Amino acid sequence: xxxxxxxxxxxxxxxxxxxxxxDVDDRERARALELVAVCEGCAALYAxxxxxxxxxxxxxxxxxxxxxxxxxxxxxxxxxxxxxxGRLLGLGRRRSFxxxxxxxxxxxxxxTFALSIFGAVGKPASLDAGAIQExxxxxxxxxxxxxxxxxxxxxxxxxxxxxxxxIPAKAPETASPxxxxxxxxxxxxxxxxxxxGGTSNAWAPSAPPAVPxxxxxxxxxxxxxxxxxxxxxxxxxxxMLFLLAPAIRRRLRGGARR
Amino acid sequence: xxxxxxxxxxxxxxxxxxxxxxxxxLFGLVFRLVPDRDQAADxxxxxxxxxxxxxxxxxxxxxxxxxxRIAVNAAMDMQRVRHRRPVQPYPEFEDDSWQPPAxxxxxxxxxxLALERSRALARALGALPFEQRNCIVLFDVDGYDYAExxxxxxxxxxxxxxxxxxxxxALRSALAPNRELFRG
Numbered sequence: 001x002x003x004x005x006x007x008x009x010x011x012x013x014x015x016x017x018x019x020x021x022x023d024v025d026d027r028e029r030a031r032a033l034e035l036v037a038v039c040e041g042c043a044a045l046y047a048x049x050x051x052x053x054x055x056x057x058x059x060x061x062x063x064x065x066x067x068x069x070x071x072x073x074x075x076x077x078x079x080x081x082x083x084x085x086g087r088l089l090g091l092g093r094r095r096s097f098x099x100x101x102x103x104x105x106x107x108x109x110x111x112t113f114a115l116s117i118f119g120a121v122g123k124p125a126s127l128d129a130g131a132i133q134e135x136x137x138x139x140x141x142x143x144x145x146x147x148x149x150x151x152x153x154x155x156x157x158x159x160x161x162x163x164x165x166x167i168p169a170k171a172p173e174t175a176s177p178x179x180x181x182x183x184x185x186x187x188x189x190x191x192x193x194x195x196x197g198g199t200s201n202a203w204a205p206s207a208p209p210a211v212p213x214x215x216x217x218x219x220x221x222x223x224x225x226x227x228x229x230x231x232x233x234x235x236x237x238x239x240m241l242f243l244l245a246p247a248i249r250r251r252l253r254g255g256a257r258r
Numbered sequence: 259x260x261x262x263x264x265x266x267x268x269x270x271x272x273x274x275x276x277x278x279x280x281x282x283x284l285f286g287l288v289f290r291l292v293p294d295r296d297q298a299a300d301x302x303x304x305x306x307x308x309x310x311x312x313x314x315x316x317x318x319x320x321x322x323x324x325x326x327r328i329a330v331n332a333a334m335d336m337q338r339v340r341h342r343r344p345v346q347p348y349p350e351f352e353d354d355s356w357q358p359p360a361x362x363x364x365x366x367x368x369x370x371l372a373l374e375r376s377r378a379l380a381r382a383l384g385a386l387p388f389e390q391r392n393c394i395v396l397f398d399v400d401g402y403d404y405a406e407x408x409x410x411x412x413x414x415x416x417x418x419x420x421x422x423x424x425x426x427x428a429l430r431s432a433l434a435p436n437r438e439l440f441r442g
Binding site for chain 2: 013014017018020021023045047048049051052053055056057059060061062064065066067068069070072074075078
């Protein structure tokens with residue numbers, strides 16, 4: 001006997017839809033078939049779902065508006081060689097790359113200058129420039145008579161020199177293992193060896209003139225700040241070049257036409 | 259298969275023979291997914307571009323299925339764009355200047371009924387979330403099975419089943435005022 005609409009409201013419509021889609025196990029199938037058999041609402045639902053599915057399959061399609069055959073131009077544009085070139089020189093990518101390089105370079109420059117400023121602020125206030133000059137002169141005078149044999153241990157010499165001038169010595173392990181005598185000699189007479197730009201030990205009171213130089217100079221003679229500065233400048237220039245390349249090219253083409 | 263191999267050797271004519279053979283089917287499929295004729299045409303064109311670019315990735319089997327998968331992906335990309343810029347779904351069914359191809363119903367009354375049914379169904383389909391619409395169209399129209407649809411849409415088989423069943427129930431609710439059109 002058919003059940004009322006009130007009964008149907010309590011029935012699982014999704015189960016009926018799943019029955020139509022064949023997505024039920026044996027137990028669910030038996031339950032769904034029973035509902036379809038005894039409930040008018042479920043039977044109508046089952047019939048409607050089927051009718052809608054049939055109508056969907058039969059939905060007319062308007063005629064295609066054009067032929068989709070590829071032209072020679074399309075084929076050339078889609079060829080791997082053209083795609084690679086397009087990727088390499090794509091405007092969007094070029095702009096992204098240029099922008100990234102400019103950001104990187106600018107950040108590097110800001111970082112370098114910030115380190116310089118904060119480094120200068122951090123220098124001890126107890127030592128003024130005159131005191132530093134006096135210390136350097138004393139250190140140079142003391143260190144000058146010390147012979148510098150070819151196989152000399154630089155750290156040992158530095159320790160001896162600082163002991164003579166009563167300036168606290170830096171630990172020997174901070175010195176480079178075996179600097180050449182020429183390097184050592186060149187550092188002594190009134191122009192103490194300094195790192196890179198020649199200012200790194202100006203505010204380093206705990207170290208004698210020669211020691212921090214050996215500690216901060218890399219094997220190539222560049223200090224880290226200079227490397228960052230150079231790299232940042234290069235990145236900035238490269239980024240600007242990428243960003244301005246289209247305008248430069250347009251200008252060059254315009255000039256060539258004229 | 260032979261046409262694919264010739265196209266791989268650089269013969270554009272061979273590829274265009276494939277296009278001629280499958281473009282109606284693909285347009286019909288994509289039109290049901292992207293309910294706008296111009297956008298559907300763009301998606302089909304993009305699908306053929308993509309197929310030409312990726313001919314090497316064809317691993318044999320049915321060219322029709324391979325192209326269908328590419329076209330469905332192109333249609334889904336188009337739908338995502340359209341989702342951000344919605345347009346009126348299936349405007350062709352609202353345009354009286356376009357008439358669907360005449361079927362077996364030669365009686366004017368039957369033709370009119372069929373057109374009304376198509377319009378109502380197209381509106382209801384267009385109102386469905388595109389994930390549900392895609393699954394229903396692929397299953398009911400193109401005959402893909404649950405697993406194939408799951409592979410195309412990159413979701414689980416259970417998700418595909420759920421989308422189809424719930425989509426059908428949603429269609430029925432949307433078509434409730436026009437239910438008589440579907441009861442023959």
